[in-house]
Amino acid sequence: MHVMKPRADFEPVHALLMKSISGKAVMSAVEMKVFDRLEGREVKVVALADEMGVVAERLEPVLDILVAADLLTRNGDGYRNTLKASEFLVSDAPLYQGGSMALTMRFTSMVEDSITELVAGRQVDRAKTDDGWALEEIMEGTAQDARGGSLSPVVDFTADLPGFDEFRTMGDIGGNHGLYTVGMLERNEHLHGIIFDLPDVVKQTQIRCDSLGFGDRVATVGLDFREDRIPAEQFDLILTSHVLYAFKQDLGNALAKIAEGLKPGGWFVSHHFSGRGEKGNEMRKASVELLTRLCGYSSHYIEREELVGILEPLGFEDIRSQTITETGLGLMFAARKIK
Numbered sequence: 001m002h003v004m005k006p007r008a009d010f011e012p013v014h015a016l017l018m019k020s021i022s023g024k025a026v027m028s029a030v031e032m033k034v035f036d037r038l039e040g041r042e043v044k045v046v047a048l049a050d051e052m053g054v055v056a057e058r059l060e061p062v063l064d065i066l067v068a069a070d071l072l073t074r075n076g077d078g079y080r081n082t083l084k085a086s087e088f089l090v091s092d093a094p095l096y097q098g099g100s101m102a103l104t105m106r107f108t109s110m111v112e113d114s115i116t117e118l119v120a121g122r123q124v125d126r127a128k129t130d131d132g133w134a135l136e137e138i139m140e141g142t143a144q145d146a147r148g149g150s151l152s153p154v155v156d157f158t159a160d161l162p163g164f165d166e167f168r169t170m171g172d173i174g175g176n177h178g179l180y181t182v183g184m185l186e187r188n189e190h191l192h193g194i195i196f197d198l199p200d201v202v203k204q205t206q207i208r209c210d211s212l213g214f215g216d217r218v219a220t221v222g223l224d225f226r227e228d229r230i231p232a233e234q235f236d237l238i239l240t241s242h243v244l245y246a247f248k249q250d251l252g253n254a255l256a257k258i259a260e261g262l263k264p265g266g267w268f269v270s271h272h273f274s275g276r277g278e279k280g281n282e283m284r285k286a287s288v289e290l291l292t293r294l295c296g297y298s299s300h301y302i303e304r305e306e307l308v309g310i311l312e313p314l315g316f317e318d319i320r321s322q323t324i325t326e327t328g329l330g331l332m333f334a335a336r337k338i339k
Contacts, residue, residue, distance in 0.1 A: 016283075020112075025065045027105055030098045034063070035081055035089040038072065042080040088148055095148045103141030111294045118294040133176060134200040139208070143177035146241070153324050154241065154271045155183035157332045161267050162318075167191050167236035171261060173225055174243035176201060178209045178218065184237070185217050191237075195220045196230060225254070230261040238262055241271040245292065245300045252310050259314045262337045268316070271324070274331035276301040281329060288329070307333055315339030 029035065037043065037051060045063060049056035063079050066072040071085040081090070088097040111118055118124065132138050158164065167188055172181045175195035185191050195205050199222030209218040223230070226247065230238075238258050247254035258268055276285050276299075285301075292300040304321050311319070316335040324330030 022065050022069070024105075025062050026069060026071070027101055029062060029066055029071075030089055030101060033091060034066070035071070035085045036091050038079060038081045039086060039090045040081075042075060042078040044076075044078045046077070048079065095144075097144050097148045099137070099141040099143075100145035100148065103138055103145070106138075107295075108291060111291060115290075115294065124295045133198060134204055136204055139177050139201075139204055143179055143208075146177065146179050149328070150241070150271055150324050150330050151179055151183060153322075153330075154180060154269070154332055155187060157322055157334070158184060158237070158239070158267075158269050159187045161237075161269075161334060162336075163236075163265070163267075164188060167267075169235050170194070170237040170239060171196060171230055171235045173197075173230070173238065173240045173258070174246075175205060175220075175239075175241075178205050178212075178214075178220075180239055180241050181218055182209060182212055182214050184239070185214055192217045193219070194235075196223050196225065198222060198224060225257070229257050232260050233263050235261050236263055236266045237269065238266070239269045239271075242273070244270055244272050244302055245297055248298045248302065251302070251306070255307075255310050256314060259311075259316070259337055264337060264339060266337050267334055268311070268337065269332070269334045270302075270307070271330060271332050272302050273300045273329045274303055275323075275329055277303075281327070285329060301329075302331075304331065304333060307335070311335050 032052060032054075034048075034052075037048060043051075045060045046056045048063075049059045052059070063072060064074070066085075067074045067079070070082055071089065072079045073082055087093060087095055090096065091098060110124065114122065165188060167184075168190055170181065170184055170191060170193045172178070172193060172195045174197055175181055176197055178195055181193035181195055185193060195202060195209070195218060197205060197220070202220035202222045206215070206218070206220040209215055209220070225243075238261055240258075244251065244254065255268075262268060273288065276289065288300050308319055315338050317338050318336040319334070321331055321333045324332060
């Protein structure tokens with residue numbers, strides 16, 4: 001029988017496969033500075049194509065993808081930026097995300113053409129990934145991602161902790177671009193920070209903190225927290241942002257080293273992905289986990305209950321948590337060391 005009636009609808013799978021080219025079209029629009037050209041004005045497609053030196057008939061479907069993504073509005077054949085595009089995709093905007101998007105595309109491209117081989121056991125070169133964190137291009141991408149999403153909520157969450165105004169020393173483990181430390185120092189003029197990261201990374205971190213005017217209050221120390229320890233009972237606050245997942249296979253040991261570094265009464269704050277078992281964002285959550293595991297980590301998700309179960313026996317109390325946004329995956333978690 002050559003004609004069969006399907007019992008299920010396969011169209012959503014076709015739509016899923018097309019999302020790859022849609023995402024790359026958005027990235028290309030950033031690279032071509034489409035949003036810069038449309039900022040504050042409406043431009044017709046032919047005029048825009050002439051400005052850019054491209055083919056109008058080929059530019060138009062790219063613009064329509066941007067309309068579908070709520071990045072542009074269309075009025076006849078005229079296009080204009082939405083608020084989202086103006087805030088995040090115009091290259092001189094304070095919250096510009098072009099570098100962050102390029103970083104995401106870089107990580108996904110590492111694995112997307114090799115999923116079959118990686119699932120079968122081929123390994124991603126973790127040492128090469130570690131080396132990449134020291135590159136200014138990658139550090140700027142992670143900084144943009146923080147500015148556009150978690151930085152402000154994490155700083156607010158931490159600054160609201162009891163006794164924050166009395167904090168004098170903080171440690172930022174895996175601090176990379178340094179913005180979380182700088183953000184805390186802006187909220188507490190008496191606070192000094194030490195950023196711990198891989199030796200090649202902290203050289204660039206210090207340059208960035210110096211350029212932001214915090215060189216006299218920020219020090220950087222090169223270490224590999226997978227193997228090394230931080231100074232004991234030195235910090236009123238220890239912060240990690242999207243770092244704990246790297247230690248998930250031995251999370252108890254990593255948290256014990258953090259507890260060791262805190263003064264009695266000091267606070268541990270983490271920002272990381274959570275909520276994998278909850279409803280919503282199913283495709284994004286599964287995609288993040290696929291990328292994470294193919295890159296050699298056990299999971300990118302750490303749930304509140306797991307942290308509580310480890311930290312309470314280590315002498316932590318006053319545990320609190322809050323999501324970054326209602327729709328995102330980020331969890332802010334804080335606990336106070338009593339002993």
